Amino acid sequence: MEREPSRRPGGRSARVRNSVLDATIELLAEQGDLLTIPQVAARAGVHETSIYRRWGTREALIADAVMSRMADEIPIPDTGNLRDDLRAFVARSRGLLTSPLGRQFLKSVAIAPRSAETDPRLHYWPRRLEVVAGIFERAIARGELRGDLDVGLATEMVIAPIYFRLLISHAPVDDEFEQRLVDFMVASLEGG
Amino acid sequence: MEREPSRRPGGRSARVRNSVLDATIELLAEQGDLLTIPQVAARAGVHETSIYRRWGTREALIADAVMSRMADEIPIPDTGNLRDDLRAFVARSRGLLTSPLGRQFLKSVAIAPRSAETDPRLHYWPRRLEVVAGIFERAIARGELRGDLDVGLATEMVIAPIYFRLLISHAPVDDEFEQRLVDFMVASLEGG
Numbered sequence: 428m429e430r431e432p433s434r435r436p437g438g439r440s441a442r443v444r445n446s447v448l449d450a451t452i453e454l455l456a457e458q459g460d461l462l463t464i465p466q467v468a469a470r471a472g473v474h475e476t477s478i479y480r481r482w483g484t485r486e487a488l489i490a491d492a493v494m495s496r497m498a499d500e501i502p503i504p505d506t507g508n509l510r511d512d513l514r515a516f517v518a519r520s521r522g523l524l525t526s527p528l529g530r531q532f533l534k535s536v537a538i539a540p541r542s543a544e545t546d547p548r549l550h551y552w553p554r555r556l557e558v559v560a561g562i563f564e565r566a567i568a569r570g571e572l573r574g575d576l577d578v579g580l581a582t583e584m585v586i587a588p589i590y591f592r593l594l595i596s597h598a599p600v601d602d603e604f605e606q607r608l609v610d611f612m613v614a615s616l617e618g619g
Numbered sequence: 620m621e622r623e624p625s626r627r628p629g630g631r632s633a634r635v636r637n638s639v640l641d642a643t644i645e646l647l648a649e650q651g652d653l654l655t656i657p658q659v660a661a662r663a664g665v666h667e668t669s670i671y672r673r674w675g676t677r678e679a680l681i682a683d684a685v686m687s688r689m690a691d692e693i694p695i696p697d698t699g700n701l702r703d704d705l706r707a708f709v710a711r712s713r714g715l716l717t718s719p720l721g722r723q724f725l726k727s728v729a730i731a732p733r734s735a736e737t738d739p740r741l742h743y744w745p746r747r748l749e750v751v752a753g754i755f756e757r758a759i760a761r762g763e764l765r766g767d768l769d770v771g772l773a774t775e776m777v778i779a780p781i782y783f784r785l786l787i788s789h790a791p792v793d794d795e796f797e798q799r800l801v802d803f804m805v806a807s808l809e810g811g
Contacts, residue, residue: 583788588775
């Protein structure tokens with residue numbers, strides 16, 4: 428009888444990755460981003476060298492862990508209409524980005540990585556934008572939006588202003604802003 | 620005969636501010652952001668304590684200097700139509716943000732300040748967005764856009780995706796992106 432209750436896909440390498448990322452998230456919750464790679468290694472039951480080899484730096488490891496978790500935590504709504512999908516997505520994003528995990532995420536996204544290969548942001552964003560694009564693709568399929576819409580850019584347009592305010596202009600991300608952002612997207616895309 | 624060739628508005632306090640910011644920009648050009656406050660004080664001919672009192676930290680001083688200069692360096696185009704105004708603005712922003720001054724600016728905008736009072740970003744962005752909003756206000760006055768447009772948000776929508784790519788997703792800001800951004804704004808705002 429093998430003691431291996433959960434076999435996530437991808438074999439041993441993926442299991443190591445998952446246990447390291449889980450340990451990182453746990454330690455972040457317990458003590459913030461003062462965590463060390465030896466702590467993570469001990470918690471995950473792997474060698475430190477495996478962590479250094481795969482992630483390079485503490486910052487890259489934290490960014491990867493937080494980004495993996497964030498993607499899980501913002502499911503994409505499917506309410507049946509564009510306005511409600513956008514409203515739910517924006518509200519959920521705002522809620523998560525102002526939580527402790529979200530603040531760590533914002534710190535991670537703003538830190539310059541040492542090399543492109545160990546930069547989880549380069550993997551995170553294309554995948555993430557593709558998932559969020561589903562909101563617009565479904566609206567096109569329902570006939571709410573024109574089929575020639577630049578879906579990729581529409582997706583960036585709904586995400587970028589939230590990050591711009593949180594990280595750059597420091598203007599408030601509040602109910603009023605949420606409402607204006609959704610109204611703007613719906614009115615301009617539907618030609619209202 | 621007084622030796623005071625240029626009297627910028629605002630009296631002595633504004634003159635001190637300008638000479639400190641000019642000295643900071645000069646030193647940044649000469650040696651990057653390794654500059655020290657004593658160096659800036661010597662170059663500007665003011666006491667170090669005046670600099671600490673007004674700016675608090677080296678980072679706040681650099682951010683203020685770079686932001687003051689950036690605002691001067693991106694004049695807002697007035698070509699007579701929305702598409703060309705947006706095209707010129709986006710091209711100019713991109714050119715400047717990828718220059719050495721622009722890269723310093725991007726570093727400064729991403730750094731968290733110690734306190735709201737010494738944070739030049741809180742002063743920079745409202746003013747800056749108001750100036751850029753002129754592009755949309757003129758388009759409304761010409762009858763190109765509806766008078767009930769949310770001008771403030773439209774302005775953020777044209778700026779935010781550029782910063783999102785440069786600072787957050789690290790997707791390319793190239794000719795193709797510029798073209799798509801301008802097309803998207805014009806098509807969605809004019810109901811094309």
